[in-house]
Amino acid sequence: MKLSMEWLNNYVDLAQIDPVEFSEILSKTGLEVEGIENVGQDLSHLVVGDVVECTPLEGSDHLNLTKVDVGQDELVQIVCGAPNIASGQRVIVALPGAVLPGGFEINENKLRGVDSNGMICSLQELGFSENVVPKKYANGIYVLPTDAPVGADVVDYLKLNDPVLELDLTPNRADAMSIRGAVHEVSAVLDREINFNPEVEFETVEDKAMFESVSVEVADSSLSPHYQLRIIKGVTIQDSPAWMQMRLMKSGIRPTNNVVDVTNYFLLLYGQPMHTFDYDAMDSHAISVAAATEGDKFTTLDGTERTLSAQDMLIVSDNTPIGLAGVMGGLDSEVTDNTTTVLLETARFNPERIRLTSKQFNLRSEASARYEKGINAATVDEAGELAAGLIANLGGGQVVEGVAESKSEEVTNAEVTLSYDAIPNKLGIDMTQEELQAIISRLGFEADYQEAEFTVSVPPRRWDITIEADMLEEIARIYGYDNIPTTLPTGETTVGELTKEQQLVRKTRQISEGFGLNQAISYVLTSKEHAKLLASKDHPAVELLMPISEERAVLRQSMFPALMEIAQFNKARQNNDLAFYEIGNVFFGQGKNVQPIEEERFAILLSGVKESASWYGKAETYDFYDIKGMVEAYFDAIGVHSEVTYELTDKHSEMHPGRTATIKIDGEEIGLVGQVHPTLAREYDLSDETFFMEMTMEAVLSHLQDMQIQSPIPRFPSSARDLALLVNESTDHHQLVSIIDNNGGEFLKSVELFDLYDGENIEDGKKSLAYHLVFQNPHATMTDEIIDQAMEKVTQALNAVEGLSIR
Numbered sequence: 001m002k003l004s005m006e007w008l009n010n011y012v013d014l015a016q017i018d019p020v021e022f023s024e025i026l027s028k029t030g031l032e033v034e035g036i037e038n039v040g041q042d043l044s045h046l047v048v049g050d051v052v053e054c055t056p057l058e059g060s061d062h063l064n065l066t067k068v069d070v071g072q073d074e075l076v077q078i079v080c081g082a083p084n085i086a087s088g089q090r091v092i093v094a095l096p097g098a099v100l101p102g103g104f105e106i107n108e109n110k111l112r113g114v115d116s117n118g119m120i121c122s123l124q125e126l127g128f129s130e131n132v133v134p135k136k137y138a139n140g141i142y143v144l145p146t147d148a149p150v151g152a153d154v155v156d157y158l159k160l161n162d163p164v165l166e167l168d169l170t171p172n173r174a175d176a177m178s179i180r181g182a183v184h185e186v187s188a189v190l191d192r193e194i195n196f197n198p199e200v201e202f203e204t205v206e207d208k209a210m211f212e213s214v215s216v217e218v219a220d221s222s223l224s225p226h227y228q229l230r231i232i233k234g235v236t237i238q239d240s241p242a243w244m245q246m247r248l249m250k251s252g253i254r255p256t257n258n259v260v261d262v263t264n265y266f267l268l269l270y271g272q273p274m275h276t277f278d279y280d281a282m283d284s285h286a287i288s289v290a291a292a293t294e295g296d297k298f299t300t301l302d303g304t305e306r307t308l309s310a311q312d313m314l315i316v317s318d319n320t321p322i323g324l325a326g327v328m329g330g331l332d333s334e335v336t337d338n339t340t341t342v343l344l345e346t347a348r349f350n351p352e353r354i355r356l357t358s359k360q361f362n363l364r365s366e367a368s369a370r371y372e373k374g375i376n377a378a379t380v381d382e383a384g385e386l387a388a389g390l391i392a393n394l395g396g397g398q399v400v401e402g403v404a405e406s407k408s409e410e411v412t413n414a415e416v417t418l419s420y421d422a423i424p425n426k427l428g429i430d431m432t433q434e435e436l437q438a439i440i441s442r443l444g445f446e447a448d449y450q451e452a453e454f455t456v457s458v459p460p461r462r463w464d465i466t467i468e469a470d471m472l473e474e475i476a477r478i479y480g481y482d483n484i485p486t487t488l489p490t491g492e493t494t495v496g497e498l499t500k501e502q503q504l505v506r507k508t509r510q511i512s513e514g515f516g517l518n519q520a521i522s523y524v525l526t527s528k529e530h531a532k533l534l535a536s537k538d539h540p541a542v543e544l545l546m547p548i549s550e551e552r553a554v555l556r557q558s559m560f561p562a563l564m565e566i567a568q569f570n571k572a573r574q575n576n577d578l579a580f581y582e583i584g585n586v587f588f589g590q591g592k593n594v595q596p597i598e599e600e601r602f603a604i605l606l607s608g609v610k611e612s613a614s615w616y617g618k619a620e621t622y623d624f625y626d627i628k629g630m631v632e633a634y635f636d637a638i639g640v641h642s643e644v645t646y647e648l649t650d651k652h653s654e655m656h657p658g659r660t661a662t663i664k665i666d667g668e669e670i671g672l673v674g675q676v677h678p679t680l681a682r683e684y685d686l687s688d689e690t691f692f693m694e695m696t697m698e699a700v701l702s703h704l705q706d707m708q709i710q711s712p713i714p715r716f717p718s719s720a721r722d723l724a725l726l727v728n729e730s731t732d733h734h735q736l737v738s739i740i741d742n743n744g745g746e747f748l749k750s751v752e753l754f755d756l757y758d759g760e761n762i763e764d765g766k767k768s769l770a771y772h773l774v775f776q777n778p779h780a781t782m783t784d785e786i787i788d789q790a791m792e793k794v795t796q797a798l799n800a801v802e803g804l805s806i807r
Contacts, residue, residue: 001166001167001169001176001177002037002164002165002166002167002250002251002252003164003165003166003167003179003182004162004164004179004247004250004251005019005022005162005163005164005165006159006162006247007162007179007247008179008182008183008186010197011179011180011183011194011195011196011197012183012186012187012190012192012193012194012195013192013193014186017190019036019038019163019165020036022163022165023036023165025189025190026165026167026185026186026189028480028481028482029185029189029477029478029480029481030170030173030477031167031169031173031176031182031185032167032168032169033165033166033167033168034166034167034168035165035166036163036164036165036166037163037164037166038161038162038163038164039126039127039128039160039162039164039250040126040155040158040159040160040161040162041161041163042099042101043098043100043126043127043154043155043160043161044097044098044099044155045094045095045096045097045098045106046092046093046094046095046098046121046126046153046154046155047070047071047092047093047095047151047152047153047154048070048071048090048091048092048093048144048148048149048150048151048152048154048157049068049069049070049076049090049091049092049093049120049150050068050069050070050088050089050090050091050150051066051067051068051085051086051087051088051089051090051091051120052066052067052068052069052075052087053065053066053067053075053087054066054080054085054086054087057079057111057112057114058112059112060112062081062083063079063080063081063111063112064079064080064081064082064085065077065079065114066078066079066080066085066087066120068091068093068118068120069150069151070093070095070118070150070151071150071151071152072151076093076095076117076118077114077115077116077117078093078116078117078118078119078120079111079112079114079116080119080120080141082120082122082140082141083139083140084136084137084139084140084141084143085120085140085141089143089144090143090144090145090146090148090150091120091121091141091142091143091144092120092121092126092141092142092144092154093118093119093120093121094106094118094119094120094121094125095117095118096108096117096118098118098119100121100125100126100127101125101126101127104125106118106119120141121141121142122137122140122141122142123137123142123249126160128249131252131254132248132249132252132253132254133249133254134239134245134254134255134256135254135256144157144242145241145242148242158242158246159243159246160246162250164250164251167182171373172464173464174271174370174373174374174375174464175271175374175376175461175462175463175464177271177369177370177373178268178269178270178271178272178376179268179269179270180196180269180270180271180379180461181271181376181461183196184444184461187442187444188442188443188444188478189477189478191442194444199269199386199390200386200389200390200393201389202388202389202390202392202393202399203398203399204398204399204400204401205233205398205399205400205401206400206401207231207233207400207401210231210233210341210400211231211400211401211402211404213285214229214231214285214286214287214343214404215285215286215287215404216228216229216287216288216404216405216406217286217287217288217289217406218288218289218406218408219288219289219290220289220290220291221406221408221409222350223289223290223291223313223325223349223350223353224289224313224325224347224348224349224350224406225348225377225407225408225409226347226348226377226380226405226406226407226408226409227289227345227346227347227348227405227406227407228345228346228347228380228381228384228403228404228405229287229343229344229345229346229403229404229405230343230344230346230384230385230388230399230400230403230404231279231341231342231343231344231399231400231402232341232342232344232388232391232392232395232397232398232399232400233279233340233341233342233397233398233400234340234341234395234396234397234398235259235339235340235341235342235391235392235395235396235397236340236395236396236397237257237258237259237335237336237337237338237339237395238257238258238394238395239255239257239258240255240257240258240261240262240394241394244261244262244265244394245261247265247268248261248264248265248268251268253268253366257335257337258391258394258395259276259335259339259342259391259395260276260335262387262390262391262394263275263276263344263387264366265387265390266383266386266387266390267366267367267370269383270376270379270382270383271370271375271376272346272370272375272376272379272380272383272384273326273366273367273368273370273371273375274344274345274346274383274384274387275323275329275344275345276329276335276342276343276344276345276391277322277323277329277333277334277335277342277343277345278333278334278335278336278339278341278342278343279339279341279342279343280339280340280341281332281333281334281339282317282322282333282343283317283318283320284317284318284320285317285343286317286318287315287316287317287322287404288315288316289313289314289315289316289325289347289349289406290313290314290316291310291311291312291313291314292308292309292310292311292312292313292314292321293308293310294308294309294310295307295308295309296308296314296321298314298321298324298330299330299331299332300324300328300329300330300331300363301328301329301330301331301334302328302331303331306324306361308324309360311353311356311357311360312324312325312353312356312357312360313325313326313349313350313353313354313357315329315330315345317333323345324357324361324363325347325349325353325354326347326349326353326354326357326367326368326371327354327357327358327361327363327365327367327368328363328365340397342391342395342397344384344387344388344391346380346381346383346384346387347380348371348375348377348380348409349371351371351372351373351374354368354371354372355368355372358372374463374464376460376461376463377409377411377460377463378411378459378460378461379461381403384403385403411460412460413457413458413459413460414457414458414460414463414465414466415455415456415457415458416455416456416458416465416466416467416468416470416471417453417454417455417456417468418453418454418455418456418468418471418472419452419453420436420452420453420454421452422468422472423436423472423475426472427472427475427476427479427484428484428485428487429475429476429479429484429485431475431479433449435479436454436475437449439474439475439478439479440456442478443474443478444459445457445458445459445462456471458471500701500704501600501697501701504638504697504700504701504704505583505600505697507637507638508583508602508634508638508697509583511633511634511637511638512581512604512634515579515581515630515633516579517579517580517581517604517630518579518580518581519580519581519582520562520563520566520580520581520582521582521584522559522562522563522565522566522582522584523552523562524555524556524584524585524586524587525544525547525552525553525554525555525556526551526552526553526554526555526556526561526562526565527550527551527552527553527554528541528543528550528553528554530556530561530565531554531555531556531557531561533558533560533561533564533654534557534558534560534561534652534654534694535557535558536557536588538588539557539588539589539590539597540589540591541554541555541557541589542554542555542587542588542589542596543555555586555587555596556586556587557586557587557588558586558601558694559582559584559586559601559603559694560603560654560692560694562582562584563580563582563603563605563692564605564676564684564686565684566580566605567580567605567607567684567686567690568684568685568686571607571608571684571685571686572685576608576609577608577609577610577612578605578606578607578608578686579604579605579606579610579622580604580605581602581603581604581605582602582603583600583601583602583603583697584600584601584603585598585599585600585601586598586599586601587599599696599698600696600697600698601671601694601695601696601697602694602695602697602700603692603693603694603695604627604630604631604691604692604693604694605690605691605692605693606622606626606627606690606691606692607622607676607681607686607687607689607690607691608621608622608686608687608689608690609621609622610622610626621687621689622689622690622691623689623691624659624674624675624691626691627673627674627691627692627693628646628673630693631663631673631693632644638700638704639704639705640665640700640703640704640705643665643666643703644663644664644665645664645665645667645734645738646661646662646663646664646673646734647661647662647664647734648660648661648732648734649661649662649672652672653677654676654677654680655672655674655675655676655677655692656674656675656676656677656678659674659675660672660673660674660675661673661674663693663695665699665700665703666703668699670695670696670699670700671693671694671695671696671699672692672693672694672695673691673692673693674691674692674693675689675690675691675692676690676691676692711778712778714776714777714778715778716776716777716778716779716780716781716782717776717781717782718749718774718775718776718782719774719775719776719782719787720772720773720774720775721773721775721787721791722754722770722771722772722773723740723770723771723773723791723794723795723806724755724768724769724770724771724806724807725768725769725770725771725798725804725805725806725807726762726766726767726768726804726805726806726807727766727767727769727801727803727804727805728765728766728767728802728803728804729758729765729766729767731767731801731803731804733753733769735801736769736771736798736801737751737753737771739794739797739798739801740771740773740794740797740798742797743790743793743794743796743797744773744775744790744793744794745775745786745789745790745793747775747776747777747782747786747790748773748774748775748790749774749775749776750772750773750774751771751772751773751774752771752772752774753769753770753771753772754770754771754772755768755769755770756768756769756770757770766803768807773791773794775787775790
């Protein structure tokens with residue numbers, strides 16, 4: 001929202017306030033000012049000139065030699081190349097000594113050997129953006145009104161020395177998206193009186209036949225609670241006056257003609273969008289507001305045919321659409337240079353439907369933005385009446401007496417009740433009754449002050465204030481946030497410490513980075529297709545109703561899709577050593593309108609080169625033992641290694657069926673580790689040797705011990721025995737270790753696989769495994785008898801395994 005201080009000054013006195021100071025005051029009270037722009041701040045030596053003569057310059061096909069009256073004793077000779085220059089025009093002349101934006105200095109010089117003592121300027125050369133310059137002047141000079149005083153300072157005449165504030169409004173402050181709304185805000189903040197002088201004075205004319213030809217019908221009041229039409233006849237379409245064009249351009253709107261410019265002017269002044277129809281171009285003046293039918297076609301005034309949906313609203317004339325309500329008018333009913341009778345629409349439309357329509361067709365505009373965020377229901381009639389009068393005044397027309405309308409809403413003030421204690425208790429302000437009443441008065445509100453509470457009557461222009469918290473915010477803003485005393489929190493304090501969950505997360509990060517892994521932070525949203533990877537079969541996916549894109553439409557159920565995308569992104573950029581970890585959340589649906597289950601996960605992905613080739617060694621790639629080693633080292637570091645087991649699984653189609661295991665703690669499944677299926681890895685342009693691990697942090701946390709108990713170093717030596725087994729290839733290593741561990745007795749301290757062989761002298765379908773068993777009694781020396789007894793139990797248990805023989 002661009003806010004002209006010159007325009008504001010019409011209604012509230014800003015003559016003695018510095019623009020920078022003013023912007024700081026507004027920002028501190030909640031209307032953040034992003035910047036200040038002043039086109040005319042540094043302009044000088046610009047005067048109004050009258051082109052007395054204009055003849056083609058000899059030897060040139062586009063230059064003209066002009067003689068211009070600038071209010072001096074003699075005419076000034078200027079060579080001008082603008083295609084629209086002509087004698088009899090009033091123009092903007094930069095005299096020698098003028099410095100235009102960009103540091104361009106005007107001096108007396110020669111063009112084609114002819115003296116040129118100045119320059120006739122376009123608006124772009126004064127600093128206006130090309131986007132706001134009227135189209136008829138976009139490629140040439142700006143022509144002033146014929147009554148512009150010759151020799152007058154252009155900066156003063158066009159009021160160019162005008163600081164324009166760029167406001168960054170929060171969504172709840174749509175009331176400030178108008179000059180009048182901003183005036184109320186400035187009046188409250190600066191404690192200055194408002195002077196809303198009559199904007200337009202006009203008379204109406206009776207034309208019963210024309211008025212009775214117009215009717216309005218809104219069958220569903222939810223589409224438009226208030227809809228009005230007014231007739232202005234005898235209008236001549238022409239340029240709007242320079243003062244209006246300047247205000248529009250400084251506000252970021254391109255002037256078009258006197259009718260369209262008036263609607264834009266009142267859009268800015270009242271925050272009330274309007275639309276005009278060519279009365280004579282319409283077959284019928286029986287106007288209705290209706291929802292579109294799915295699949296309907298409608299051509300908007302930009303010439304684009306659009307396919308409508310049931311959410312769109314149409315302005316209909318005798319079953320013929322003439323406008324996309326609140327968004328854009330129709331091509332067949334637009335106001336043209338030949339229009340003489342104008343039908344002016346002023347209305348309030350359903351904001352949700354406006355937003356959906358403008359988003360669907362990418363037709364975001366100043367009007368649709370205001371309809372979406374809300375407009376003042378109390379000034380719909382006032383704005384429409386004054387706009388009709390101004391169109392009549394600027395176009396030489398007449399306003400036909402009467403208003404055709406449909407109104408289903410009653411506009412009343414909102415009542416908000418607050419206790420006096422809420423101010424010190426919630427704002428920390430000790431305020432007297434007089435101070436409170438002064439703030440309510442500055443806001444332009446009325447209040448009923450009772451013994452323990454007071455009730456504020458909030459006018460419709462502040463539709464954002466409906467509850468106690470809203471009113472407390474207003475009191476704090478006007479009192480001044482800087483004036484609220486600084487106090488320390490009171491109450492019982494506790495020593496700050498990390499929760500067990502936070503401690504585990506930090507420990508996990510430290511361990512992962514010790515492995516040389518890079519932390520990844522990814523979106524929890526993914527596409528519907530990617531969300532199926534390693535998804536839960538017991539819970540539905542959580543889909544967004546209005547996703548920002550199809551790639552971010554579903555909450556993930558696994559860390560796998562995001563890490564695969566990150567690996568693919570890096571591989572495409574020649575990063576071959578891919579080693580990532582991530583700690584993040586996954587989500588499981590529980591049905592419609594039920595909060596999804598949120599679960600924290602820890603995941604690792606390895607792919608590609610582990611060690612690059614060098615003079616002292618060959619290149620190495622990641623393998624299964626790297627990721628399994630990291631998982632075992634992680635569990636060992638957090639103290640749960642002894643409780644962890646692994647079980648071969650083939651239930652995940654995304655993973656290699658022979659190289660994937662579930663991770664269990666005390667028999668509870670907490671995750672998986674293994675090789676990504678080569679087919680899937682290739683789809684992501686990754687190496688076949690890509691490995692992934694994922695586990696649930698909550699499950700890990702539940703098995704952590706509160707205290708680590710340190711055992712003394714044993715004084716007695718350990719003893720070791722080796723055990724060689726010949727087993728079937730399908731026999732699980734973990735199964736064998738479990739058997740040995742369960743039957744080795746209380747003094748068996750460790751079991752380690754130190755050899756695996758399936759080469760020569762080993763029959764097909766078999767493999768040789770060699771284990772190193774360590775026995776130790778912390779209180780006595782181990783004897784061969786005790787160890788032999790333990791080994792006997794181990795061998796008996798192992799002999800029960802099918803296809804196993806002890807070598």
